Amino acid sequence: MSVTNNAMIIRRDLLTRIIKLMEREELEKKIDRIPLEVRPRGEDSVRCCVHKDRAVLKYKLMAILGFNIADETDELTPLSEYVRMAYNGRSQSDVVLTVVDEACSSCRQTSYEVSNLCRGCVARPCINNCPKDAIRFFNGQAHIDHKACVNCGKCLKMCPFHAIVYMPVPCEEVCPVNAIKKNDRGVEYIDPAKCINCGKCMIACPFGAIMEKSNLVDIFRNKIEGKKLIALLAPAIAGQFGSDIQRIRSSFHMLGFDYVYEVAEGAEQTIFNEAAELKERLEEGQPFMTTSCCPGYTSLVDKHIPALKPFVSHTRSPMHYMAKKAREEHQDACIVFVSPCPAKKWEVYHDSYTDYTLSFEEYGAWLVARQLDLNDIEPLEGGYTPAAEARGFATSGGVTAAVKKVAEGVNINETIINGIDKAALRQLKNMPRNYQGNFVEVMTCENGCIGGCNVISNPRLAAKKIQEAMENAPGILAEKALP
Amino acid sequence: MICAGTHCYLMGGAELQLFHEYLPAGLRDSVIVTGSPCLGNCNCEGSGKPPFVMVNDIIVEQATIQSLLEVVNAELKN
Numbered sequence: 001m002s003v004t005n006n007a008m009i010i011r012r013d014l015l016t017r018i019i020k021l022m023e024r025e026e027l028e029k030k031i032d033r034i035p036l037e038v039r040p041r042g043e044d045s046v047r048c049c050v051h052k053d054r055a056v057l058k059y060k061l062m063a064i065l066g067f068n069i070a071d072e073t074d075e076l077t078p079l080s081e082y083v084r085m086a087y088n089g090r091s092q093s094d095v096v097l098t099v100v101d102e103a104c105s106s107c108r109q110t111s112y113e114v115s116n117l118c119r120g121c122v123a124r125p126c127i128n129n130c131p132k133d134a135i136r137f138f139n140g141q142a143h144i145d146h147k148a149c150v151n152c153g154k155c156l157k158m159c160p161f162h163a164i165v166y167m168p169v170p171c172e173e174v175c176p177v178n179a180i181k182k183n184d185r186g187v188e189y190i191d192p193a194k195c196i197n198c199g200k201c202m203i204a205c206p207f208g209a210i211m212e213k214s215n216l217v218d219i220f221r222n223k224i225e226g227k228k229l230i231a232l233l234a235p236a237i238a239g240q241f242g243s244d245i246q247r248i249r250s251s252f253h254m255l256g257f258d259y260v261y262e263v264a265e266g267a268e269q270t271i272f273n274e275a276a277e278l279k280e281r282l283e284e285g286q287p288f289m290t291t292s293c294c295p296g297y298t299s300l301v302d303k304h305i306p307a308l309k310p311f312v313s314h315t316r317s318p319m320h321y322m323a324k325k326a327r328e329e330h331q332d333a334c335i336v337f338v339s340p341c342p343a344k345k346w347e348v349y350h351d352s353y354t355d356y357t358l359s360f361e362e363y364g365a366w367l368v369a370r371q372l373d374l375n376d377i378e379p380l381e382g383g384y385t386p387a388a389e390a391r392g393f394a395t396s397g398g399v400t401a402a403v404k405k406v407a408e409g410v411n412i413n414e415t416i417i418n419g420i421d422k423a424a425l426r427q428l429k430n431m432p433r434n435y436q437g438n439f440v441e442v443m444t445c446e447n448g449c450i451g452g453c454n455v456i457s458n459p460r461l462a463a464k465k466i467q468e469a470m471e472n473a474p475g476i477l478a479e480k481a482l483p
Numbered sequence: 484m485i486c487a488g489t490h491c492y493l494m495g496g497a498e499l500q501l502f503h504e505y506l507p508a509g510l511r512d513s514v515i516v517t518g519s520p521c522l523g524n525c526n527c528e529g530s531g532k533p534p535f536v537m538v539n540d541i542i543v544e545q546a547t548i549q550s551l552l553e554v555v556n557a558e559l560k561n
C-alpha cells in the first residue's frame with residue numbers, strides 16, 4: 001500500500017512555500033497570497049468552488065503556523081496577523097492535532113447503505129435476515145431505515161449482488177481509542193482527554209482535514225534571536241529519503257543547525273536502563289514489564305488502561321537522555337527533536353530538556369525550500385557512531401532485541417505489539433490479569449517509528465536502510481562497557 | 484529512470500522506488516528500472532510538478548505507479 005496521498009502532498013507543498021518565505025524573511029508580507037497561488041482562478045477546484053479551496057488552504061496554513069484552528073475568533077484575521085503573533089512568541093498548548101472544520105466534509109455517520117446496484121430481487125434475503133426489520137422497499141429497490149438500523153451488517157453479507165455498502169467515517173474508524181467524534185455540526189472534534197496523538201486520523205482523512213500544528217516559525221524565531229540550534233535526529237531518520245545518516249547529518253548543518261546529535265546515542269542509555277530495570281522488577285517478583293519509549297503507548301496507558309500502569313518501565317526515552325546531554329553541553333541553545341510522529345511532538349512539549357519538534361516531513365520541505373538535494377551533499381565523517389542495537393530502535397522489535405543483548409541472566413519471554421489498533425488495545429487490557437510472558441514491547445505505529453505518520457519513505461525501504469546503518473555500527477556490548 | 488532526488492522523493496517519489504514490484508511478471512525482463520539523482524526538472528518553471536520519471540525519452544511529471552505503468556506499456560508497444 002502506498003504511504004503518500006494527495007492530501008499529504010498538498011501539505012508538503014504548503015510547508016515548502018512557508019519555509020521559502022521564512023528563509024527570505026517575507027513570510028508576513030506574502031503569506032496571504034499562498035492560497036491564491038495554489039488555487040488560481042480559472043483552474044478546476046477540488047471542492048465546490050475555488051473560494052472554498054482557498055479557505056481550506058488558509059486554515060491549513062494557520063495550523064502550520066502553529067495555531068489551533070478552533071481558537072480563531074475573527075474569520076477576517078489575515079494569515080499575516082498570525083505570522084506576527086507567531087514571531088512575537090506565543091504560548092502553545094500540548095494539543096498537537098487540529099481539525100480544519102472547513103475541510104472536514106462531515107462524512108456521513110457510519111452506516112450501511114443500499115447502492116443503485118440493488119436489483120430488487122424476488123428472494124430479498126436482506127429483508128429476511130435483518131433482525132430489526134429496518135429494510136423497506138420502494139421504487140423497486142431496498143432502502144435502509146436508519147432509525148431502526150443497528151449497523152449489524154447482516155444485509156451486506158446476504159445480498160447476492162453486493163449491492164449494500166458499508167460507509168465508514170474514515171477518521172473515526174481508525175482511531176484506536178474513540179477519541180474523535182462529531183460535534184453538533186457534524187464536524188469532527190478530538191477529545192484531548194482521550195487522544196493519544198497517534199496521528200492515525202490525520203493519515204486516514206481523505207480530505208486532509210486533520211492537521212498537525214508545526215513549530216517551524218518558533219525554530220526560525222529562535223535562530224533570528226541568535227540562539228544556537230541543536231538537532232536531535234530520531235533513529236528512524238536513518239531510513240528516510242533513501243539517503244544515509246552521514247549525509248542527513250550534514251544537511252542539518254547546511255540548514256543552519258549548529259550541532260547535530262543522533263538520538264540513537266541516547267537509546268544506548270535506554271537499553272542499559274531498561275535491561276537493569278527489567279532484571280530488578282523480575283527479581284522483586286513482578287510478573288512482567290512493558291517498554292515506555294513510545295509516547296503514544298504511555299499516553300494510552302495513562303488515559304485508557306490504568307491497570308497496566310504499574311507494569312510500564314520508568315526508563316526514559318532515548319530522546320530524553322539525548323536532550324539531557326545536549327542541554328548539559330549547551331545551556332542556552334534551542335533543542336529541536338526531529339521526529340517521525342505527532343506523539344513525539346506531545347512528548348517534546350512535556351519534556352524538560354527539549355524545546356521544539358521538526359517532523360521528517362517538515363525537514364524534507366526545508367531541504368526542498370533551500371533546493372538542497374541529499375544526493376549532492378558531502379557526507380559528514382566522524383562524530384559519534386551509535387551502537388547497532390540503538391539504531392534498531394527505529395523498527396518494531398528493535399527494543400526487545402537490544403534489551404536481550406544486555407540483560408544478563410534474564411530469560412526474556414517477550415510479546416511485541418507492532419502497532420496499536422482496537423485488537424491490540426484489548427490484548428493490552430487483559431495483560432494485568434493473565435499475561436504469561438515477562439516483557440512487552442509496544443509501538444503505536446505498525447513497523448515501529450519508520451511507520452510513523454510523518455515518515456517519507458515506505459517502511460519496507462526504510463527498514464532496509466536501517467539494516468544497512470546497523471551493519472556499519474559497532475555492537476552494543478563489543479564497544480560499550482556496561483555502566 | 485526514477486528520480487530519487489530529494490524534491491521528487493518528498494512529493495510522492497518515495498512510493499515509486501518500489502515500482503519494479505508493480506510490473507507484471509511478464510514485463511520485468513523488458514524493463515530496466517533505475518534510480519536517478521535529481522533529473523533537473525524540479526527547479527525549472529513550466530516543466531510540471533514532481534515526482535518526475537524518465538521512461539526512455541519521455542518525461543513523466545506527477546508520476547504515480549498507475550501513470551507509469553501506462554507509459555511503460557505504451558512504450559513497449561512502440
Ligand code: SF4
Nearest residue numbers: 104105107170171205
Ligand atoms: S474523515 Fe473525518 S475529519 Fe475527514 S472529512 Fe471525514 S469526518 Fe471529517
Ligand code: SF4
Nearest residue numbers: 175195196198199201
Ligand atoms: S491522533 Fe490517534 S488517538 Fe487521537 S483522535 Fe486521532 S486517531 Fe484518535
Ligand code: FES
Nearest residue numbers: 486488491521525
Ligand atoms: S528532485 Fe526529481 S527532478 Fe529534481
